[in-house]
Amino acid sequence: MKKFISFLFYIKSFASMIFTGLILAYIAAGWLYSIVMHEQFNYTIPAIFVLQGIILALSITILWYLIFTDAVLKKLRYWIRLICFVLILSLVLTGLFLMFFTYHTDWARLWIIIAMLFVCVTAGISVIAEIYFRLTGKKYTQVLENYKKNISGF
């Protein structure tokens, strides 16, 4: 019961944080758009965006919990978790996009290209970071071996 309540608190606070971030991003993007397009910025948020925001915030929170905590995937390297996260998130976002904007095929195509690029860039960065970590790891292991030799009793 204690674990379940702490899980619920985690979901509530994380999802609230993501939702707040999405609303702020919407306001910031709308405000910038109004400056660029010389239009009056309307602070009203459409109901559909609020609904999308809630679904997205919950999806990200649950995904994060499943991938980045040790609740399901134990002792997994972070780069694998990161690639899994962006891949699944992109699929969720694409699904949401297609669900809410079925008739905007040009936008959908553009979104899919952006999502794929996002996944590829993240995967590339993760792999490069992993190579760097492994090289650094060899140095760390060498230092560890020296440390072991210098301590009596080993």
Place this chain on the structure above:
Amino acid sequence: MKVTINEGFSETEIIINCHSANEEILKMVSILRSFDKKLIGNKGGKTHIIDFKDALYFDSVDKTSFIYTMDNVYETALKLYEIEERLSGMGFFRSSKSQIVNIAKISSLCPDFGGRIEVTLQNGEKLIVSRKYAKELKERLNL
């Protein structure tokens, strides 16, 4: 509890006379054993004496501590902080809130995102050193 000390013997011997070897008694034995750097572990209803050098790491799950060796896992009556105190200065370090690792049994180290370090033990098992404790490990190894 009655404590009697009889002097004049060439070797120190401790004998505990009790109704049954309950948790309190086992804990007492663990503390006494720590003087000659031995640990008491329970497995399958049997009590085992484990040399601390054979321990790969110690883990605490749901307020119960376990000793992991190359081939076995033993339950111990000692709390993790007590193990840490008894093994201080003997080549062990905290890898997370719930784990203590034997440095001598680490075969390789590999940093990870978020300042964490992945530790591979001699039995191939991998453990994660959290950011807080990774910093301490780096300082200890002069990295």
